Amino acid sequence: MKFRFYFLAKKQSQCSLWTLFLILTLSFISSCRDTTESTAPEILPFDETIAHQVSFLEVPIAFKVDQIEQKINEAIKGTLYADQSFEDKKSDGIKIRIRKVEDIQISVRDNFMYYSVPLHIWASKRILKVTLFGKKKETTKEIDFSLRLQFRSEIKLNKNWKLETKTSYTGIEWIKKPKIKVLGINFDLAGLLETQLIQKKDDLERVIDKAASNLKVIEKEVSKIWTKIQEPILIEKKVTNGTWLLAEPIQIEASKIEGKNNQLFITTRLKTLLRTIVAKKQGEKPKITFKKLPLLKQNNALSYQNNNFELHLKGELPYIAVNDLLDKKIKDTVLVIPNTDYKIKITDAEVFGSGKKLFMKLDLEGDLNSTIYLSGTPRFDSLDTSLHFDNFDYDLQSEEYLLSAADWMLKSTVKEEIQKLLILPLDDYVKKLPDIIQTALSKGKTAKAALFDLRDFELSPRFIQIDKDHVRIYVKATGKVGIEIIKL
Numbered sequence: 001m002k003f004r005f006y007f008l009a010k011k012q013s014q015c016s017l018w019t020l021f022l023i024l025t026l027s028f029i030s031s032c033r034d035t036t037e038s039t040a041p042e043i044l045p046f047d048e049t050i051a052h053q054v055s056f057l058e059v060p061i062a063f064k065v066d067q068i069e070q071k072i073n074e075a076i077k078g079t080l081y082a083d084q085s086f087e088d089k090k091s092d093g094i095k096i097r098i099r100k101v102e103d104i105q106i107s108v109r110d111n112f113m114y115y116s117v118p119l120h121i122w123a124s125k126r127i128l129k130v131t132l133f134g135k136k137k138e139t140t141k142e143i144d145f146s147l148r149l150q151f152r153s154e155i156k157l158n159k160n161w162k163l164e165t166k167t168s169y170t171g172i173e174w175i176k177k178p179k180i181k182v183l184g185i186n187f188d189l190a191g192l193l194e195t196q197l198i199q200k201k202d203d204l205e206r207v208i209d210k211a212a213s214n215l216k217v218i219e220k221e222v223s224k225i226w227t228k229i230q231e232p233i234l235i236e237k238k239v240t241n242g243t244w245l246l247a248e249p250i251q252i253e254a255s256k257i258e259g260k261n262n263q264l265f266i267t268t269r270l271k272t273l274l275r276t277i278v279a280k281k282q283g284e285k286p287k288i289t290f291k292k293l294p295l296l297k298q299n300n301a302l303s304y305q306n307n308n309f310e311l312h313l314k315g316e317l318p319y320i321a322v323n324d325l326l327d328k329k330i331k332d333t334v335l336v337i338p339n340t341d342y343k344i345k346i347t348d349a350e351v352f353g354s355g356k357k358l359f360m361k362l363d364l365e366g367d368l369n370s371t372i373y374l375s376g377t378p379r380f381d382s383l384d385t386s387l388h389f390d391n392f393d394y395d396l397q398s399e400e401y402l403l404s405a406a407d408w409m410l411k412s413t414v415k416e417e418i419q420k421l422l423i424l425p426l427d428d429y430v431k432k433l434p435d436i437i438q439t440a441l442s443k444g445k446t447a448k449a450a451l452f453d454l455r456d457f458e459l460s461p462r463f464i465q466i467d468k469d470h471v472r473i474y475v476k477a478t479g480k481v482g483i484e485i486i487k488l
Helices: 017-029 065-075 190-213 217-230 319-329 396-405 407-411 414-421 427-441 444-449
Strands: 055-064 078-083 094-100 105-109 112-130 136-157 163-176 179-182 185-188 233-236 243-254 258-260 263-278 308-318 334-336 343-354 357-366 368-381 386-394 450-466 470-485
Touching (some): 055 217, 065 105, 065 112, 065 217, 065 263, 078 190, 094 190, 112 163, 112 190, 136 190, 217 243, 217 263, 233 427, 308 319, 319 470, 368 414, 396 407, 427 450
Parallel strands (some): 055 470, 105 258, 263 308
Antiparallel strands (some): 055 263, 055 308, 105 112, 112 136, 136 163, 233 243
């Protein structure tokens, strides 16, 4: 940044030529004790604000199947179907009661869930006998048996983020086959009862679909994450009153559901604007209005194998905050001019913007009592991760004044010493930023149910822009992110 001193002469009252000559002579003799009062340089027009790029995060959300299995078993229990009449619509002469006796087992592959449903079935068969005298005699035979019914559900999300399944019967595995003894002869009823069960499969399929749709696990967890991302994150509080990272989500898309390795994956693509704000008071948290989870926009091009993010952060550093920092860092600093007896003390420092430059106003006392101006261009050095000022120099009018009043300032390294004081090392801050974000996301109720994984975080500043009230820093960050639901 190129800083230049600018001195404005104090307005003099009318005086005699002799007095004026005497003052000028004394000023020349004791230039090391010069005192001037300056006004700020002209404020030049600022560049138009750079358009804020939209950030995106492709976030695979992993649901463990055993947790969904647990929820399904809590929803499906006891008697699943009961036919208490021999005279139903088909007059099949069978009463039947179907109960779930063990946990349903679920596996996943692609966008399908496979159910193995262990059932105990009691059945009563009406048997009509004809006596020797031609009379009909009705008897019943009760049997019970066990089996596992196999189902397959195609799974997807509707526009309200609710789980939708379309379940179909795929087969049967007998545990204990149904047999009945009549007149000393064993009859295997497996074929007959399997036919009866297939006729009832629609009822069982509806039970499974209803249980799945009532879970609301995905809608609930995605909504929590959507809200969590909007919470302000405190990323710095030592230098300023508190610098907060804010996300303003615009849109969220989701892939189709994919199953692999006993997990269900839904990859969401979140579009958001990111910015930072500095609190006016210490510890003051920004007030925000949370947006509700919008309707689902399907994007089947997304995959759980894609977990990249590209963040475009607009950071606004108010001059007030910079001046507070300068007050702590360089106020009352005494600079000793090498190889001379001169000393100057910085009593106050203030920055402001003009055009593409940042100006610094310094109030000095000691062997030079005056106000001077420097100007320069801020630059982020990616090698040492710090903020520097290029073309750092005295303002033209300040330089002209120093030539006549304090040329030892120009010959010395004062400018370079001040420039060193203005270097802001950010390496430690940048390294800690991923941990700060992950720690913030890992707090609260959402964190107890979800594990956030932030990896390969890289941060690279793009632009620095000067405006009337702020220094704007535009930063790009890339990396990988994933979320695992650990508790539904």
